Amino acid sequence: MNRSPLSRATAPSPTFSPLYRQIKELILKSLEAGEWQPGDAIPSESELAVRFNVSQGTVRKAIDEMAAENLLVRRQGKGTFVATHSDPRSFFRFLRLIPNEGELQPSKSVPLECGRAKAGADVARMLGLEPGAPIIIMRRLLKFGEEAVVFDEIYLPGELFQDLSLDILKQSDKSLYDLFESRYGVRMIRAEERLRAVAAEGVAAELLHVEEGKPLLLVERVAFTYGNKPVEWRRGFYDTRNFHYFNELA
């Protein structure tokens, strides 16, 4: 078969990359460029095979990997779709908090503040910005039912979220990542969390109705968009008296 534009590395191969991985990169580029929007169907496997001049099986393997990474979602009989945070299934991927007893209640995000500032050394390092670059600082409470369980401080690069404001946050009924995705075209695809136990103090203690000095779970998160670019830094204080952080080691 002729696959002119794609180099199958037959050389001794210090940097050998199989065809399906090159296809994967091409599909990624299209996603990144916004050729297909979150929730949209991408072209069928056979269409992509023609387009990239490879066999359907090779396209399939590329898509398989991307589905495993939660970038695409396959639906038999319907097509392959760009993953979206508006899909409730993808919601719990980024909030690993469940009640000690009983069913998971629907959570509600209560925005408290949203302002602009210049990046200090720490935020700049976490977000890969220059110190002094414009950032957005946002604080919010997460409630399950009537109970305030998480107090979040969220740091975002100002450039990417131009008009983000407390009003916009208050008027949105979507999850944060859904809002980021639909309004600002910033799709979170991966995150790293670091957990510590800390003593409650200040605003966090007050808002979560926890005595000063009592233990809270501190969850620091860096979230990444395409190309491993960090676009959110977050410190969350979790009251773990009635909830816990669930993790599966597989």
Add this chain to the structure above:
Amino acid sequence: MNRSPLSRATAPSPTFSPLYRQIKELILKSLEAGEWQPGDAIPSESELAVRFNVSQGTVRKAIDEMAAENLLVRRQGKGTFVATHSDPRSFFRFLRLIPNEGELQPSKSVPLECGRAKAGADVARMLGLEPGAPIIIMRRLLKFGEEAVVFDEIYLPGELFQDLSLDILKQSDKSLYDLFESRYGVRMIRAEERLRAVAAEGVAAELLHVEEGKPLLLVERVAFTYGNKPVEWRRGFYDTRNFHYFNELA
């Protein structure tokens, strides 16, 4: 091709299971039965294809899934091997603790106690035993360098670990799961962890050199062997002043 003993469900299929999944189950059974030991190579894909009377591609897909689940490890040019906890790469899968700064030191497990008891209601529930069934209770410290970082209380079903004793633990230089696997043939393949922040007290506070009331990270774990059978319950108190629990949301 003739695949007499395997039913390819051509019927309307309420319980349709593709061939490769049936093959996977067969390989799983062999693993569970100990036909191939941890670290051993399993037969080559083509051998298994002949043995199960399917094409090599079908065996391949079965093995692919099992490799993704960390049950098998593929090594190009060499073969496919039964995953083992003696492989250092598999070690950090079950200890997601890294220092806030600097490189990860080698950790050292310091066994403190190991005794037998009867299961209380909670342990029985966690391990799927009858209340009153024989269990083993073990306590140990985990040190990184000279620093005690984790205090673990570990509950095991007595039946599976007949001669486990403090002496055996002290003489072993392997990781716990490596010991369980090599000495008792119990292979941990998956675990669930629930994390909370709690106030330090009693033995944990003392051993970790943390003041009473100060925050500790409590990590409760249930570990499973083949067939989703729970075979370990563990409560770990983590001192997160210099270390943190790392988790990737992917």
Add this chain to the structure above:
DNA sequence: CAGTGGTCTAGACCACCTC
């Protein structure tokens, strides 16, 4: 019904490891 993804096959060839 046509179109999509999902399974299965058979065969060719490549990359890596060991002898």
Add this chain to the structure above:
DNA sequence: AGGTGGTCTAGACCACTGA
């Protein structure tokens, strides 16, 4: 050289969806 897993292809057929 001969074995292993890894890639790629082409084609047949199955399962699911929606018009």
